[in-house]
Amino acid sequence: MARVGVEEVLRRLLGVKALVVRGAQFEPHGVEVQVRPRQRRARCGECGRPSPGYDTSASRLWRHLSLGRTAFWLRYAPRRVLCREHGVKVERVPWAAHGSHFTYEFDELTAWLAQRMDKTATCRLMGINWRTVGTVVQRVVQARLDSSRLEELYIIGVDELSFRRHHEYVTVVVDHLKKRVVWVAEGKGEKTLQKFFDELGPERSQALTHVSMDLGAAYQAAVEARAPQAQKVFDRFHVQKLASEAVDTVRRQEVGLLGGAAEGRALKKSRWALLKNPWNLTQRQGQKLSEVARTNKRLYRAYLLKESLAKGLDYRQPGRAEQHLDGWAQWASHSKLKPFVKLSRTIRRFKQGILAYISTGLSNGLVEGLNNKIRLITRRAFGFHSAEALTAMIHLCCGGLSLTPPLPVPN
Ligand SMILES: [Zn+2]
Incomplete structure (x- = not known):
């Protein structure tokens, strides 16, 4: 040698x-x-x-x-x-x-670690602070983001996530088929999603067949304007969320009516028992629930309505589900519970989109792993100086970006 x-x-x-x-x-x-x-x-x-x-x-x-x-x-x-x-x-x-003060190798290893490790470990190993990690990730993502990720999109999901103690939002678009995030931007609502369609362009927008989303008006308006041919899909996660919110509103109203009386105080502690899935209840929560059944008929009715709606979403055949949803809406509209009367109208209005969930099985829940991951990232994002750093981190961790860090190779 x-x-x-x-x-x-x-x-x-x-x-x-x-x-x-x-x-x-x-x-x-x-x-x-x-x-x-x-x-x-x-x-x-x-x-x-x-x-x-x-x-x-x-x-x-x-x-x-x-x-x-x-x-x-x-x-x-x-x-x-x-x-x-x-x-x-x-x-x-x-x-x-x-303009960078770090070598490509340093950037690559930092980004690779940030994809896999928590904040403290990444900072410690690389000897830089979390803000700097954010800057490095932005640089790497900008250079390496797959430019073909907006090609061949047919079935997508759109959702908003809050960060910085729920004051700010990012909108995330996922590719259901490839199970990855393809687009992220600061903001929420129609205007933000319009920007996605601007980038996608008319031709690729016309190719979309399904878009899963929540039941809010904002994303629907953007999809109707830019991809009217696409079937809107309202997945069970978002439908059930509305029912849970309705139960909680009824509970708060009842607590308000009962004031400081013992019944009112008891209801205050019933929140989790009412919102959890029945099979997840602890023994104590089960007791709480039967107490509600005994003492407050209105609130218990709200609970039963919530559970019944969930059952309707379990059906595999759209015909059966439709029958159940129609019956449910009928019941809810006569329940004398304002939040459920309102929800019955929402369910009737968006029934086709809910049935599309039954027939396609398409759910943002399918990419739930991805959702949880993004939630974790938004929580980690506290130390970032900008929303761009957060969106870059989401692309890095959920966009299928593959990095080649300078790791030792066997001789
Ligand atoms: Zn030049």
């Missing part, structure tokens, strides 16, 4: 292509390696076109990976070039994105 000089050893250790090592020194923050691009001719940082030199800027540092406890840094004084198109620009270096 041929002996190699220490510069060559360093170059191979760094694992960065197209770079020449000129020397190295120990500094308090790690090892600084003086480098230069292998290519003599400078290129415009913006477009990469070889351009005549203009002057040389001050030397700067790029954070590279660590070896054990030692961080490696690249030091170089980039030239400035005079680009025909962009004017005076700092040259492009082969080891980092334009």
Whole structure:
């Protein structure tokens, strides 16, 4: 085996292509390696076109990976070039994105870890704060997001998620067939979804066959305007959520009516017993429920209505489900419970979309794993400085982005 000089050893250790090592020194923050691009001719940082030199800027540092406890840094004084198109620009270096203080390898490993590990572990291993992780992820996603992800979309789901203590929202579009997130943007409602259709364009919008969503008016309006041929699908998760909200409204009204009386206080603690699925009730909650059945007929009726609606959504045949839903709406409209009278109208109005859920089995629940994952990400997003960092993180973790981190390979 041929002996190699220490510069060559360093170059191979760094694992960065197209770079020449000129020397190295120990500094308090790690090892600084003086480098230069292998290519003599400078290129415009913006477009990469070889351009005549203009002057040389001050030397700067790029954070590279660590070896054990030692961080490696690249030091170089980039030239400035005079680009025909962009004017005076700092040259492009082969080891980092334009304007970035981190090498590509550092970015890639950080993003790969952020896909798989929690916040603290990622920050600790890479020695950077969570905000910086957000910036790195944004850069990686921008460069690597699959540009064909909006191609061949037929069955999609759209949903909104709140973050930052429910004050802000992101709208997420998933591809039901490929089970991945294809589009994310800050905001909610019709205007936000319109932006998705703008990006999709008329031709691809016409190809959509089904769109699953909640029963709110906003997304429906956008779909009707831009993809009127698509069947709207209202999945059970969203329908049942409305029934749970109705039960809770009835409960609060009853508590209000009873005031501070003992019955009122008892109802206050019945919330979970009323909202949970019956098979998940604890013994105590079961007792609570029979207490409600004994003492408050109105609230118990609300509970039965909620459960009956859930049962209607269990049917596999749309015919059976339709019969059940019609009967249910009849019952609810005569229940003398305002929230359920209102819900009966909603169910009647959107029956076709609910039956489409029965016949297609399409549910945002199908991508529920994805939903839970996004919820976790939005919770982690507290430390981010912008919604863009959050949307990039959602693309990174739920968009099927595959990364190749610089991990050791067996010889
Ligand atoms: Zn240029």
